[in-house]
Amino acid sequence: MSISAQQVKELREKTGAGMMDCKKALTETDGDMEAAIDWLRKKGLSKAAKKADRVAAEGLIGVAQGDGSAALVEVNSETDFVARNEAFQGLVRTIAKEALASAGDRDALLAADFPGTGRSVNDEITEAIATIGENMALRRVAVLSVSPGVVATYVHNAVADGLGKLGVLVALESEGKADVLNELGRKIAMHVAAVNPLAVTPDEVDPAVVERERTVYADQARQSGKPENIIEKMVEGRLRKFYEEVALLKQVFVVDPDKTVEQAVEATAAEAGAPIKVVAIVRFALGEGIEKEESDFAAEVAAAAGS
Known part of the structure; x- marks a missing residue:
């Protein structure tokens, strides 16, 4: 008999099994939904749905x-x-x-x-x-x-080739030597892994974040009783310091603390034989932002033992 896409979809939603396995289950059971569920259970393929939450x-x-x-x-x-x-x-x-x-x-x-x-x-x-x-x-x-250029990578706490707990990408736009670009890109990626900048340049920092900082700095400055024109200068000075802390190019380079990242890029351009632009960065840290369940291991063991 012919198995419809709707039948396959329904079985998949009920069991969490793969599409092809659902189709095979329905074919083997002549389209009987309950029998197909049992077929998948016997094959151990309906377990996924129980674990989805x-x-x-x-x-x-x-x-x-x-x-x-x-x-x-x-x-x-x-x-x-x-x-x-x-x-x-x-x-x-x-x-x-x-x-x-x-x-x-x-x-x-x-x-x-x-x-x-x-x-x-x-x-x-x-x-x-x-x-x-x-x-x-x-x-x-x-x-x-990026073209021309390279996208360098770095994996921190690697457990195998290309796999780990934290990964970084750094895109460098340049017509320079690829080996020089890759080496610089890897060092910048290591810096990003360690420091976690919010953006590449000050202009790319989220305006909402900047405005929040500006408001805090202004409120703090007003408590000093200084006039508004002085407060404005104080705020701008604090923001420049803020950019140095959160914008990649303005940060002190962890690989070479005598330079900022921007200065390191400029210095490497001569070796690469062409100007270099840091186009973009991405940093993934495993599980960041996920609310983990707290468990009482002793209680779990006691429950398993039936006590």
């Missing part, structure tokens, strides 16, 4: 490089133990490579074909949930491209 804040950051481009992905799991699983590492590594063609669009990446499976990336994650036994999710993706 569990917090996944561990996992890995994956990095992949292409020609003049690079991608970052964050794939979360429930425990750090799974992040050390070779199957999970292989999943993240492949997703990062596929992300290069996604233009940073998470939905496009989830819908992309997962190589060698006949499934989408999203369905492959669902398969991994059923196989490994933990909730997992592709949380975010970023891609930087």
Whole structure:
């Protein structure tokens, strides 16, 4: 009998199993929805739905490089133990490579074909949930491209090649020597990993953040009782200091504290043989912003023991 797309969709929503597995289940059971659910349960493929509401804040950051481009992905799991699983590492590594063609669009990446499976990336994650036994999710993706130039990468706390707990991309626009650009880009990426700047230049800092700082500085200055024209100068001075703290190019370069990042870029341009422009940066730290569940391990053990 013919299985409709609506039937497949309904079964997938009920079980969390992959699209192809849902279609096979319905085919094997002549379209009987309940029988198809049982078929998936027997195969162990309906486990994913039971785990979907569990917090996944561990996992890995994956990095992949292409020609003049690079991608970052964050794939979360429930425990750090799974992040050390070779199957999970292989999943993240492949997703990062596929992300290069996604233009940073998470939905496009989830819908992309997962190589060698006949499934989408999203369905492959669902398969991994059923196989490994933990909730997992592709949380975010970023891609930087530049021409001419390079996109350098850095992975901190690496657990395997291109996989770790924190990843950074740095796009450098230049016609200079690629090896020199890559070395500079990697150093800047290490700086970004350590310092976490808000933007590349002062002009790129979120205006709302700047306005909030300006208001605080002005209120503090007025408490001194000084006239408004003096207060304005005091505020501008404080903002210049603020930019030095949060704008990448104005920051003291952690790799060479005698220079700002901007001065280091300018100094390297001569070696590279062409001007260099830092176009963009991206920094992913694993689990940042995710509210993790607090658990009482002793209570969990006691409950498991039936006490």
